[in-house]
Structures are given as structure tokens and as C-alpha cells.
Amino acid sequence: xxxxxxxxxxxxxxxxxxxxxxxxxxxxxxxxxxxxxxxxxxxxxxxxxxxxxxxxxxxxxxxxxxxxxxxxxxxxxxxxxxxxxxxxxxxxxxxxxxxxxxxxxxxxxxxxxxxxxxxxxxxxxxxxxxxxxxxxxxxxxxxxxxxxxxxxxxxxxxxxxxxxxxxxxxxxxxxxxxxxxxxxxxxxxxxxxxxxxxxxxxxxxxxxxxxxxxxxxxxxxxxxxxxxxxxxxxxxxxxxxxxxxxxxxxxxxxxxxxxxxxxxxxxxxxxxxxxxxxxxxxxxxxxxxxxxxxxxxxxxxxxxxxxxxxxxxxxxxxxxxxxxxxxxxxxxxxxxxxxxxxxxxxxx
Amino acid sequence: xxxxxxxxxxxxxxxxxxxxxxxxxxxxxxxxxxxxxxxxxxxxxxxxxxxxxxxxxxxxxxxxxxxxxxxxxxxxxxxxxxxxxxxxxxxxxxxxxxxxxxxxxxxxxxxxxxxxxxxxxxxxxxxxxxxxxxxxxxxxxxxxxxxxxxxxxxxxxxxxxxxxxxxxxxxxxxxxxxxxxxxxxxxxxxxxxxxxxxxxxxxxxxxxxxxxxxxxxxxxxxxxxxxxxxxxxxxxxxxxxxxxxxxxxxxxxxxxxxxxxxxxxxxxxxxxxxxxxxxxxxxxxxxxxxxxxxxxxxxxxxxxxxxxxxxxxxxxxxxxxxxxxxxxxxxxxxxxxxxxxxxxxxxxxxx
Numbered sequence: 171x172x173x174x175x176x177x178x179x180x181x182x183x184x185x186x187x188x189x190x191x192x193x194x195x196x197x198x199x200x201x202x203x204x205x206x207x208x209x210x211x212x213x214x215x216x217x218x219x220x221x222x223x224x225x226x227x228x229x230x231x232x233x234x235x236x237x238x239x240x241x242x243x244x245x246x247x248x249x250x251x252x253x254x255x256x257x258x259x260x261x262x263x264x265x266x267x268x269x270x271x272x273x274x275x276x277x278x279x280x281x282x283x284x285x286x287x288x289x290x291x292x293x294x295x296x297x298x299x300x301x302x303x304x305x306x307x308x309x310x311x312x313x314x315x316x317x318x319x320x321x322x323x324x325x326x327x328x329x330x331x332x333x334x335x336x337x338x339x340x341x342x343x344x345x346x347x348x349x350x351x352x353x354x355x356x357x358x359x360x361x362x363x364x365x366x367x368x369x370x371x372x373x374x375x376x377x378x379x380x381x382x383x384x385x386x387x388x389x390x391x392x393x394x395x396x397x398x399x400x401x402x403x404x405x406x407x408x409x410x411x412x413x414x415x416x417x418x419x420x421x422x423x424x425x426x427x428x429x430x431x432x433x434x435x436x437x438x439x440x441x442x443x444x445x446x447x448x449x450x451x452x453x454x455x456x457x458x459x460x461x462x463x464x465x466x467x468x469x470x471x472x473x474x475x476x477x478x479x480x481x482x483x484x485x486x487x488x489x490x491x492x493x494x495x496x497x498x499x500x501x502x503x504x505x506x507x508x509x510x511x512x513x514x515x516x517x518x
Numbered sequence: 519x520x521x522x523x524x525x526x527x528x529x530x531x532x533x534x535x536x537x538x539x540x541x542x543x544x545x546x547x548x549x550x551x552x553x554x555x556x557x558x559x560x561x562x563x564x565x566x567x568x569x570x571x572x573x574x575x576x577x578x579x580x581x582x583x584x585x586x587x588x589x590x591x592x593x594x595x596x597x598x599x600x601x602x603x604x605x606x607x608x609x610x611x612x613x614x615x616x617x618x619x620x621x622x623x624x625x626x627x628x629x630x631x632x633x634x635x636x637x638x639x640x641x642x643x644x645x646x647x648x649x650x651x652x653x654x655x656x657x658x659x660x661x662x663x664x665x666x667x668x669x670x671x672x673x674x675x676x677x678x679x680x681x682x683x684x685x686x687x688x689x690x691x692x693x694x695x696x697x698x699x700x701x702x703x704x705x706x707x708x709x710x711x712x713x714x715x716x717x718x719x720x721x722x723x724x725x726x727x728x729x730x731x732x733x734x735x736x737x738x739x740x741x742x743x744x745x746x747x748x749x750x751x752x753x754x755x756x757x758x759x760x761x762x763x764x765x766x767x768x769x770x771x772x773x774x775x776x777x778x779x780x781x782x783x784x785x786x787x788x789x790x791x792x793x794x795x796x797x798x799x800x801x802x803x804x805x806x807x808x809x810x811x812x813x814x815x816x817x818x819x820x821x822x823x824x825x826x827x828x829x830x831x832x833x834x835x836x837x838x839x840x841x842x843x844x845x846x847x848x849x850x851x852x853x854x855x856x857x858x859x860x861x862x863x864x865x866x867x868x869x
Contacts, residue, residue, distance in 0.1 A: 487665070487679060
């Protein structure tokens with residue numbers, strides 16, 4: 171009896187705070203997925219490959235949203251990543267297709283660009299103490315304009331064998347095989363992009379949970395003043411977070427480009443919104459100090475499930491994607507805010 | 519003392535505008551020429567005034583939002599698209615008559631804008647959500663809603679995401695010219711809007727309330743100001759302004775293009791507020807400065823077009839200008855600059 175009570179208390183403690191939001195997210199995803207299997211069973215929703223396709227389509231988003239989570243833990247925000255992704259795609263396409271650069275060279279170049287861009291934004295935000303939103307809004311327009319300066323026409327990557335090989339390589343899983351109607355055994359597959367995304371996710375999870383830098387991030391986001399008094403270098407922590415985010419945005423752009431194998435001006439418009447929505451739905455607090463990349467991962471999966479719903483339905487306009495996602499985002503933001511209000515009341 | 523302070527506040531915006539105009543004259547010597555063609559005024563300056571009207575209206579709304587809530591409303595462009603779509607959808611595409619009276623469509627257009635503003639305001643004032651995050655919801659969903667509103671029957675099925683046209687001549691008066699009048703109509707609308715706002719803010723205590731709330735919401739509440747209501751009001755007002763701008767934009771092209779109406783306007787509006795000498799940290803505001811800022815931006819845009827920069831590339835220059843302005847305005851820069859000046863003075867003194 172006593173043990174049971176303790177278990178209940180432990181569960182209550184576990185579900186307190188950020189864990190509660192994470193729990194809501196995971197529960198929501200499981201519910202949505204089961205609902206999808208029931209409603210769209212004839213459209214192949216129950217196929218394991220459908221789930222893997224969600225990962226393939228959103229590999230870039232997983233990386234970008236992980237970066238966004240780090241920034242949001244420090245209490246900042248970065249809305250430039252969509253344009254950075256667009257610009258990186260364009261740079262990759264231009265350097266490889268029009269200049270004949272090798273794939274590895276081009277990838278190194280865009281990663282460097284991401285780091286430098288992140289460093290500039292980080293400097294302005296951390297050291298000049300400017301509002302993150304204004305700076306990254308300017309960064310967003312800067313990158314979008316730069317993309318148009320490189321080329322206003324769409325450039326498709328068609329010549330670079332290394333890059334195209336990376337883009338379309340199927341990595342088959344050894345489990346969950348199905349037999350199709352021709353009697354051929356089909357193994358579910360993923361692209362290299364998914365592997366990159368999963369590795370990044372695990373890396374960021376480890377970074378946040380078990381390194382000094384990761385713990386500093388939470389301290390800075392939770393309360394800048396006390397972090398400073400504890401002797402944490404607040405400015406450098408923030409700066410590093412933005413540099414890392416710039417790198418991750420460029421990496422996301424590369425992975426995104428693996429899916430699209432082309433660059434054009436309007437690419438990845440609204441991508442930052444998806445990343446923010448995924449992080450918020452995943453339980454990352456907008457006020458800073460709280461968040462996990464695991465939650466963000468489930469946030470991305472929820473977004474992917476909505477997309478798959480709308481694709482399976484077939485008659486709904488693709489504009490519903492954005493509207494449903496915005497509504498979900500709104501719901502979670504309000505939930506967070508109500509959560510904070512209750513918490514403050516309890517304190518008093 | 520106060521007068522001179524006020525003068526210095528407007529000094530920078532006016533200087534920026536004059537600089538912009540001088541650069542424009544150098545690029546195109548015929549810049550200040552105004553002639554009358556087809557019974558209307560024609561010339562670069564008139565064009566800049568005409569084109570900057572939506573921006574002026576948005577900047578005024580944005581100024582109040584920045585002043586009261588220390589954040590910016592980034593949904594103004596998307597709300598513009600929603601309002602335009604509502605207006606054009608209601609008017610219908612008949613060649614002979616409007617589907618509903620114009621007055622009703624205009625009212626609904628402004629109402630749609632104000633409703634969007636009320637949604638933003640509710641999230642910001644009641645739920646204490648950071649303004650930029652709250653408005654991010656409509657920033658993304660707005661264009662989707664506008665696309666769904668812009669539906670047209672094709673083979674008996676309503677298909678969203680169409681470009682709707684208004685085919686009546688009289689609708690063009692709002693964004694074009696009223697017959698017999700040489701000045702473009704938007705100039706009158708913008709002037710009236712700015713005047714009414716200024717009277718509303720400066721002849722009543724409302725302007726003072728907004729500044730108080732912006733400087734310190736808690737202190738504002740303690741002296742008996744309903745901070746929540748004031749912030750809510752500024753967002754509704756900004757939404758209303760977006761609706762008005764959307765009406766003018768849709769009338770200019772007598773259609774509702776959900777993808778392009780108000781595109782990138784949010785940055786321009788924020789830029790106008792910052793250029794006008796207003797702090798993006800809230801508190802004191804200056805409407806006249808914002809208006810001058812808006813005209814300066816349009817002069818910059820026109821100048822860049824004249825230099826052969828394409829519309830897609832414009833954001834690069836604007837982004838650089840924004841970063842420069844906010845850096846110069848920042849306390850940290852002022853502090854570093856102050857230390858630098860002191861050091862130099864000390865070095866000189868030592869020598």
C-alpha cells in the first residue's frame with residue numbers, strides 16, 4: 171500500500187513541470203497515429219514504410235528543430251533558419267551544377283557559411299544584447315535576398331554523381347519486411363539523410379543532458395541573472411548556442427537539399443515556423459530554461475502525421491497543413507501560458 | 519528643454535530622408551519633376567508618396583504595438599492578405615454590379631483586420647505570450663486563411679487558392695484616382711488615418727497611457743491603468759491598420775493575390791518604426807517619426823529599383839539597414855562608444 175502511494179507520488183513528481191508537456195505531446199502523437207491507422211487503413215497508413223517516409227520527408231526539419239530547441243532553451247529564438255536552408259540549397263546547387271565543384275567541397279563551404287552566419291547573429295545577440303527576434307528577422311530577409319542574388323531561376327542538381335548517390339541511396343532495414351502483391355519481399359528503407367538526422371538528434375540530446383555546456387544552456391535560459399552570479403559566462407554560452415544553431419541550420423539545409431536536389435528562391439519558406447512549432451509542441455518553453463530534443467522529435471512527428479493525414483485524404487487543400495499546425499501551436503502556447511499562471515499561483 | 523529634445527528625436531529620421539532624396543536625385547536627375555499626364559499628377563515624388571501609403575498606415579499601427587508591448591507584430595503582412603481576400607471575395611467578380619454594397623465589403627475588410635488583431639491582442643495581453651511568438655501564429659496561418667478565402671467556383675466546385683478579380687471600375691478609385699482629382703486617393707486615406715490617430719492619441723490621455731504601459735506595465739497597473747486593455751487595444755488598432763492597408767493594396771491591383779499582398783511588409787513596418795527614432799524596447803513613441811521613416815523606406819526602395827536591383831534582392835539591403843539602426847540604438851553600443859570616448863579623452867588629458 172505504502173509502496174503504491176510512493177509510486178503514485180513518484181509518477182506525479184515525474185509528470186510535474188516540463189515532463190507534463192512532454193507527456194501530453196507523446197500521448198497526442200500516439201493517439202493521432204492510432205487514429206490515422208484506423209481512419210486511413212486503406213491508404214496504407216498502417217504500413218511501416220509510411221512511418222519511415224515521415225522521417226525521410228522531415229529529416230531536415232528534425233535537425234533544424236534540434237538547433238531551434240537549443241536556442242529556445244537559452245530564451246532566444248531564431249527565425250532565420252528557413253532562409254538559411256533555402257540559401258544553402260541554392261549555394262549547393264549553384265556550386266555543384268554551375269561551377270562544377272565537388273560535392274564534399276560544396277558541403278564544407280555551406281557548413282562554413284552556416285557557422286559564420288551563426289557567429290555574426292550570435293555576436294549581435296549575445297555581445298551587443300540586441301533582441302534575437304529583430305536580428306534573426308533581418309537575417310531571414312538577408313538570406314532570402316542573397317538566394318535571389320545567386321539565381322532567380324531554379325537550379326536542379328543533375329550532374330554531380332556523388333551528391334545524387336547520397337540523395338537516393340536506399341538503406342534497407344532488416345526488420346519489418348512485407349510481401350507485396352507480386353510476391354516480392356520488400357524491406358523498409360530509409361535514406362542517408364535520416365541517419366544524419368538521428369545521429370544529430372542523439373548528439374544534441376547528449377550535449378544538453380551530460381555536458382557542461384548543455385547544463386549552462388538551461389541555467390542561462392532559466393535565469394540569466396543567477397547564471398551570471400554562479401559564474402557562468404552567459405555571453406559566451408549564448409554565442410556558442412547561436413554558432414551551433416547556425417551550423418545545424420546549414421546541416422539541415424544540406425539534408426533538405428538531399429530530398430529536393432535543387433535550389434530555388436522560394437524554397438523552405440515557412441520552415442522556421444515548422445521548427446518553432448515542433449519545438450513548442452514538444453514541450454520547449456518559450457520563456458527559456460525548459461526543453462528536450464526528444465520532445466522536439468515528437469513535435470516533428472506530429473507535424474508529419476498531420477501532413478500524412480492531409481495527403482491520405484487527398485481532397486483537402488495543402489493550405490490546411492499550415493492552418494492545422496498553427497492551431498496546434500496556438501493550443502500548446504496557451505497550454506504553456508496557463509501552466510505558468512497555475513505555477514505562479516501555487517507559489518503565492 | 520523638452521522642445522529641443524523633441525526636435526533632436528526627429529532630427530535623425532529627417533536627415534535620413536533628406537539623404538535618401540539626395541541620393542535619388544543623383545541617380546535620376548529628373549527626380550523632383552512633377553507633371554500632369556492624363557489629368558493626374560505624375561512624377562517620382564508622387565509615386566513614392568503614393569506607394570508608401572500602405573507602409574505609413576502599417577507603421578502607425580506598429581508604432582503603437584511596439585510602444586505598448588515592447589514587441590512587434592509580425593503578422594501585419596499576412597493580415598493584410600486576409601483582409602484583402604475578404605473584401606474581394608465579398609465584392610464578387612461580376613462585370614455589372616457588386617455582390618454586396620461596397621461600404622459593407624470595406625467594413626468587413628476592416629473588421630477582418632481588427633478581428634485578427636484582437637486574436638493577437640488576446641494572446642499577448644491576456645496570456646502574456648511574447649508578442650512575436652503570438653503573432654507568428656497568424657504570420658503563417660494568415661496566408662493559408664487568405665488562400666482558403668480566395669475560393670472561386672470552377673465547374674460547380676469551390677476551389678481555394680485562386681486569384682480573384684473585381685471587375686467594377688469604381689473599386690479602383692480607392693487605390694487609384696477619383697475622377698477629377700489629381701492626387702492619388704491612398705494619400706488622402708493615409709493622411710486622414712495619421713491625423714485621426716494623432717488627435718486620438720495626443721488630445722486624449724490614451725497616448726500617455728500607452729507610453730506608461732510600455733515603460734513599466736506593473737507601475738501602470740498600480741496607478742490604475744488597465745494595462746491588459748491598453749495592450750489589447752493597440753493590437754486591435756494595428757490589425758485595423760493592416761485591414762486598411764490590405765484594402766488599398768487589393769484596390770491597386772483590383773484583385774486579391776494571397777501570396778503577394780503585403781509580402782515582406784512586416785520588416786518594412788518594423789524598419790519604419792526604428793528609422794523614425796522609436797525605440798524597439800517600447801515606451802515613448804513618435805508617430806511623425808514613423809511616417810517619415812515609412813516615406814524614407816519607399817524612397818530607398820524606389821532608388822534601389824532605379825539602380826536596377828530586382829524585387830527579390832531588395833531584402834538584403836533592407837536587412838543590413840535594420841541591423842545597423844538597431845545596433846546604433848542599442849544600449850550596449852552606446853556604452854561601448856561612451857567608454858571609447860572617455861578613454862580617448864583620458865588619453866588626450868594624459869598627453
